[in-house]
Amino acid sequence: MTHSSSFVDAKQKRTDTRGYTGTLAISRFRAPVPLLEIRRVTRRFGDFVAVDDVSIAVEPGEFFTLLGPSGCGKTTLLRMIAGFDMPDEGQILLDGKDLADTPPERRPVHTVFQSYALFPHMTVAQNVAFPLRMAGRPAQEVARRTQEELDIVHLSDKAGAYPHELSGGQKQRVALARGLVNRPRLLLLDEPLGALDAKLRVEMQLELTMLQKNLGITFIFVTHAQYEALALSDRIAVMNSGRVEQLDTPDHIYGSPRNRFVADFIGKINLYNCSVIATSSESLRLSVAGLGEVWAPPHADVPAGTAGTFALRPEHARIVPRSQNPLMKNHLFGRVREFFYVGDVTTYVIDLDSGVRFQALLANSAPGRAKFFELGDEVAVEWPNEAGMFLSR
Amino acid sequence: MNWEWQFFLRDIGDGETTYLDWMISAWGWTLAVAGCAWVVALLFGSIIGTLRTVPNRWLAGAANAWVELFRNIPLLVQIFLWYFVVPTLVPPLQQVPSFIMVVLGLGFFTSARVAEQVRAGIQSLSRGQRNAGLALGLTLPQTYRFVLLPMAFRIVLPPLTSEAMNIIKNSSVAFAVSISELTMFAMQAQEETSRGIEVYLAVTSLYIVSTMVVNRALAYVETRVRVPGYVGGGK
Numbered sequence: 094m095t096h097s098s099s100f101v102d103a104k105q106k107r108t109d110t111r112g113y114t115g116t117l118a119i120s121r122f123r124a125p126v127p128l129l130e131i132r133r134v135t136r137r138f139g140d141f142v143a144v145d146d147v148s149i150a151v152e153p154g155e156f157f158t159l160l161g162p163s164g165c166g167k168t169t170l171l172r173m174i175a176g177f178d179m180p181d182e183g184q185i186l187l188d189g190k191d192l193a194d195t196p197p198e199r200r201p202v203h204t205v206f207q208s209y210a211l212f213p214h215m216t217v218a219q220n221v222a223f224p225l226r227m228a229g230r231p232a233q234e235v236a237r238r239t240q241e242e243l244d245i246v247h248l249s250d251k252a253g254a255y256p257h258e259l260s261g262g263q264k265q266r267v268a269l270a271r272g273l274v275n276r277p278r279l280l281l282l283d284e285p286l287g288a289l290d291a292k293l294r295v296e297m298q299l300e301l302t303m304l305q306k307n308l309g310i311t312f313i314f315v316t317h318a319q320y321e322a323l324a325l326s327d328r329i330a331v332m333n334s335g336r337v338e339q340l341d342t343p344d345h346i347y348g349s350p351r352n353r354f355v356a357d358f359i360g361k362i363n364l365y366n367c368s369v370i371a372t373s374s375e376s377l378r379l380s381v382a383g384l385g386e387v388w389a390p391p392h393a394d395v396p397a398g399t400a401g402t403f404a405l406r407p408e409h410a411r412i413v414p415r416s417q418n419p420l421m422k423n424h425l426f427g428r429v430r431e432f433f434y435v436g437d438v439t440t441y442v443i444d445l446d447s448g449v450r451f452q453a454l455l456a457n458s459a460p461g462r463a464k465f466f467e468l469g470d471e472v473a474v475e476w477p478n479e480a481g482m483f484l485s486r
Numbered sequence: 487m488n489w490e491w492q493f494f495l496r497d498i499g500d501g502e503t504t505y506l507d508w509m510i511s512a513w514g515w516t517l518a519v520a521g522c523a524w525v526v527a528l529l530f531g532s533i534i535g536t537l538r539t540v541p542n543r544w545l546a547g548a549a550n551a552w553v554e555l556f557r558n559i560p561l562l563v564q565i566f567l568w569y570f571v572v573p574t575l576v577p578p579l580q581q582v583p584s585f586i587m588v589v590l591g592l593g594f595f596t597s598a599r600v601a602e603q604v605r606a607g608i609q610s611l612s613r614g615q616r617n618a619g620l621a622l623g624l625t626l627p628q629t630y631r632f633v634l635l636p637m638a639f640r641i642v643l644p645p646l647t648s649e650a651m652n653i654i655k656n657s658s659v660a661f662a663v664s665i666s667e668l669t670m671f672a673m674q675a676q677e678e679t680s681r682g683i684e685v686y687l688a689v690t691s692l693y694i695v696s697t698m699v700v701n702r703a704l705a706y707v708e709t710r711v712r713v714p715g716y717v718g719g720g721k
Contacts, residue, residue, distance in 0.1 A: 175617075175621055176620075177617055177620070177621075196620075197617075197620040197621060198619075198620045198621075198622075198623050198624055198625055198626075198629075199623075202621070203621055203622060203623075204617070204618070204621035206614050206617070206618060206621075208612060208614045209614075210612070210614035210615055210617065210618035211618075212615070212618070212633055212637075213637060213713050213716050214636045214637050214640065214713050214716075223622065223632070224622045224623055227622070227623065227624050227628060227632070228623065255713055255714045255716065257713070257714070257716045258714060271622065272621075272622075275623070281621075
């Protein structure tokens with residue numbers, strides 16, 4: 094099941110209870126008012142523009158991710174949503190209301206920090222109960238809700254422990270439970286899985302998505318881990334140098350990156366400078382540095398002569414022995430220079446005869462078969478026209 | 487060396503009080519001055535130290551000024567200022583007993599030092615703690631009361647113990663404004679009896695007993711409020 098389809102399911106349930114019409118429920122990402130709207134927000138620190146004219150609308154129930162390298166402005170944006178920092182220009186609206194005059198503690202927005210920021214002098218149960226107690230909820234309700242929340246994150250047996258007696262994953266779960274216990278409209282997560290080891294991280298990713306879908310609380314997740322973003326998000330805003338490079342669903346971000354930065358940042362990809370030789374309604378004919386003439390799917394508004402980038406995902410290329418005749422129009426010859434075996438797949442690095450390097454990825458799906466080619470093997474690589482992409486810049 | 491301790495049981499000249507009685511009463515005055523001044527120091531020091539860390543620049547600035555004022559004048563000079571100068575400038579204070587003036591003088595002097603410890607304690611906590619409090623919907627005062635100060639005080643308990651011991655020793659300046667505490671007793675008794683060595687040994691042991699009791703008591707508090715598993719500043 095893809096993330097987008099589960100998102101639509103969740104959305105349908107929610108909009109029905111609110112009494113919206115069927116058409117509204119079905120159309121994706123189109124509620125009358127977005128839960129959170131970031132409207133042309135800019136934030137400068139001296140001469141440095143941390144966030145540059147960013148506009149984003151987050152819909153209720155969405156798992157929305159801000160993805161980008163360090164220093165791209167994603168954490169600054171998150172801090173402004175939480176209220177710890179203010180935009181120099183632009184507005185941040187929650188349910189259509191400007192948040193400018195609302196201090197952090199009055200925003201129905203909670204944050205889970207990378208460092209967890211658990212309160213060291215309180216037990217696990219006291220940490221989780223704390224937001225409820227501060228909100229003045231009756232003692233019975235506090236006890237009941239705390240217990241429920243600890244059950245959800247599987248920490249009931251640790252209720253009496255102190256934060257420093259817990260493992261990283263357990264601390265993370267306490268922070269999550271504390272952030273969710275009084276059901277904020279919006280939960281901000283600042284690289285919450287950054288400090289966990291790889292296996293625990295995958296476990297927590299699964300728990301995080303299930304939790305989010307079950308509770309229906311909108312998540313804004315900040316990360317620089319591309320695969321995490323792809324796996325968890327309903328939509329992703331890829332950020333670079335303070336700007337949003339692309340805002341889309343994970344499959345579109347990966348499958349149809351808008352430009353070279355997005356293509357390069359998300360997943361592995363072959364990138365070559367190129368220029369357009371000819372265009373037609375069926376295809377683009379490109380002159381690619383090191384590859385020669387290749388064909389790519391048609392692209393709107395690129396006249397002949399336009400310079401850009403030719404991009405091809407390694408898993409879309411096929412490798413065959415050089416002796417075997419390639420079947421596809423796009424094919425090139427070379428030899429295996431290096432390979433990276435990671436179990437389910439092997440990435441082959443191929444030196445093409447022209448001297449440029451090319452990566453192709455093969456699934457090791459045949460039983461008992463670990464790899465198909467050895468170092469130095471003479472091979473041909475080929476790919477269908479529709480797999481290539483012409484990107485601006 | 488020729489010891490002569492019996493004079494402690496001698497009458498001081500009024501027919502009913504012995505030197506021992508006088509010394510015990512002087513010890514009481516020492517503890518009273520130190521205890522009351524400690525209450526003042528802890529109260530003002532905590533408030534001033536906390537204010538030094540708040541986002542409001544005016545409050546933080548005023549708190550900084552307080553610390554600089556009371557930290558940069560010698561204690562004995564401050565006691566004289568409270569005793570002679572302040573009542574001249576503010577005539578109603580002329581009716582206030584010298585005990586109160588000494589408590590305020592010593593208390594405010596120590597409050598500057600306590601404030602410095604409390605500030606350091608709060609600032610040793612990670613920024614995430616404050617933000618976490620605010621992010622969870624606490625007001626700034628609530629964040630201080632329930633999140634920052636409980637940990638800050640645990641962290642600065644050892645230096646605060648030193649300050650509490652210091653205030654007992656510093657209470658000796660009260661002799662300068664004629665409070666009949668231990669140091670005053672020692673000076674007068676050794677003049678009257680010429681047994682300076684015995685007098686000072688006795689007074690010294692009382693100071694040591696007092697500070698040791700404070701030390702042990704606060705060390706006990708320290709173990710009682712220790713957070714299990716918490717080492718150093720943490721994250």
